[in-house]
Amino acid sequence: GIYLYPADNKSPKGKLRLLYEGIPMAMIIEQAGGVASTGMFQGKIQRVLDLVPDSIHAKCPIIMGGKRDVQVVYDMYAKAGVDVPAL
Secondary structure (H helix, E strand, C coil), rough: CCEEEEEEEECCCCCCCCHHHHHHHHHHHHCCCCCCEEECCEEEEEEHHHCCCCCCCCCCCCEEEEEHHHHHHHHHHCCCCCCCCCC
């Protein structure tokens, strides 16, 4: 399965709070063998756990789930010409 809450024009930084929603969920997903990504955020695709919050209420977009499902999203980014990290 996959859970998506990407950034959009209305919420360019996403809606989930990094410190008490994004990072805790990312830790669980990655410990279970999945992938927790921000999708395209701040000019690149990166792991949620690599983000450093700049405030207590910092937000981030989320793409998380099994590797196969996240790879489908990464393939769509690659098709659009975005540099995608290997899983």
